[in-house]
Amino acid sequence: MQEPSAMETKKMEKNTDPAVEGGLERLTQEKITKTINEVLEKETGIRLKTYVETCMRCGLCSDACSYFLSNDRDPSYSPAAKVKQTIWEMIDKKGKVSKDFLRRAVHISHLECNVCRRCSMYCPFGIDIAYMMLLVRRICHKLEITPQYIQDTVNSHSVTLNQMWVKEDEWIDTLQWQEEDAREEFEDLRIPLDKEGADIMYSVIAPEPKFQAGLIYQAAVMMHAAGMNWTMPSMPGWDNSNMAMYTGDNEISGRIARTFYEAAANLKVKRIVMGECGHAFRSIYDVGNRWVSWAMPPFEVVHALEFYHELLTQGRITIKENYTKKVTLHDPCNVSRGRGLHDKAREVVNMICTDFVDMVPNREHNYCCGAGGGVINCGPPYKGERMVNNRVKAEQLKATGAEVLIAPCHNCHSGLEDIVHHYELDMEVKFLGDIIFETMEKKVYKQGE
């Protein structure tokens, strides 16, 4: 491979990646203008227009944004500024924007916004800035300038209907392997596959079988101890994650959502319980359903937080020994602002932990983990700036003085682990399920008990 000359490197914006650069190279001015106008005319309507015309350019959304706060109040990171630097200009110039402009637009929409919707709570008019950033990503997708790593996960979704290129036999094999391991401790434990008419379809994101199979083990032990009638699908549709939702590849996003609901429908389950992932929850509860034309999901969709709450309050799982380390709880945007589960999460934490300290701000107002919304999925090239862009989270975490940080979302979990290491916070990052598993009575379930 030829080394790029120093000159060329200088011209590029820092950390731009080959998919973006390659995509930009292929574009013509005509294609840029045509694509932008097509999206604006065909896929948007009065909603966007009203947002643009209602915004008073007051800048009050700035205080909501962890990027703005982490970068010493740099105005270019303010939510409205991100809109100004992207969609406003596309509208003003009727799609006649340059490649340099687009390079920046990719960066802003994919890497400087977690689409966490905190800014909508700080805009006096409740303007949905995340919607506009996702629209910019949609345009970038249609122009084929999506960052490489996240595009790769979408390609995987497209081919395998899961995010991690997990092949069908690997998926089943992993579940059977977890079942076999667990049976050494719990004699009748099963991970029932394709059990028609089960009460619950349990569903995870593809990184669980790929890297964190232990989480499936833990979930199986909980289901077993609680005596739940549950199942997991062996067929595509088992993965509830949806990265296409974040790249604006709505067509693939819709395919993923449809396959997921179809798996549940084929199994005739009563409801869907999901593991600790926020974006997956958003994709099933809030986004995918809309794309396939259901106002609300056709199944009851339950996030792990809610499910744990149910197991504990109904006494299906008992805590043997309370967790005594000092813990704090991160509210993932997609299940707190996205589903109002923050209070239940606190109740669960208080049921199992003796020393809980809250972050400030918390609940709907919690700072984003800086990883969600597809940002961490843009991959290692951007990790450094992700750390800089989320200093405010590190400060917030540090102020709690907690030993253990509970992050009940995969994206948050990974992002916060990076932050904890980068800022040397001396904290252990755990899923809520990890702590429940550690403290629960590991009962061997006997039918009828």
Place this chain on the structure above:
Amino acid sequence: MNGFIDFIMGPMVWISVMIFIVGLILKVAGIVRKVREKESYIFSYMTLYHSLRSIGAWLIPFFPRATRQQPVFYAVSYIFHLALFVVPLFLSAHIVLVEEAFNVSWPALNDGVADILTVVIVAALGFFAGRRILVPEVKFLTSVKDFFLIFMVLLPFLTGFLAYHQVAAYEWMMIVHILSGELMLIIIPFSRFSHMITAPLTRAYMGSEFGNVRHARDW
């Protein structure tokens, strides 16, 4: 000259008020129609309860967390918006004009109070303009248009104030006052001033999404 003054104090008042009211009605009707045409899903998420809950929460001074983080801005903004409606509607001189024309009247604001409120409005506009120049994140978003909008509000209040105190060129002051007041009414439906009617709509939608779908609060 007198003919001109008669015109701007007579038919022109009617015309501008009609443009203001009809313009806003048509604006809302247009939004509703276009939502129905292309984005009808919006209606399936909106509920009256969550819309009003959100709008209500944001009307209570310093109830939303965001407003407590910017206490100075919101304090100025609340008072400014209140005075903006109270002064023109309850100014004794305006009420007298209406009474002469239609023989209806309502209680007037004490002239001294109205005077003070006008100064408050002018000062608030100065604050908004200053913020646009001095606060980096606001400056980044600001264009000439924003100063024009501030000027458009300033003009009728400032000239009204100067005319009332007969500082100089009374007749001209009055003409500018009347014209600029009418102009402001006319441009409301066609400019970002229309946030007086669109902001409750965007708030209602966000409030519904947060409350109805996401079971969370948006304040």
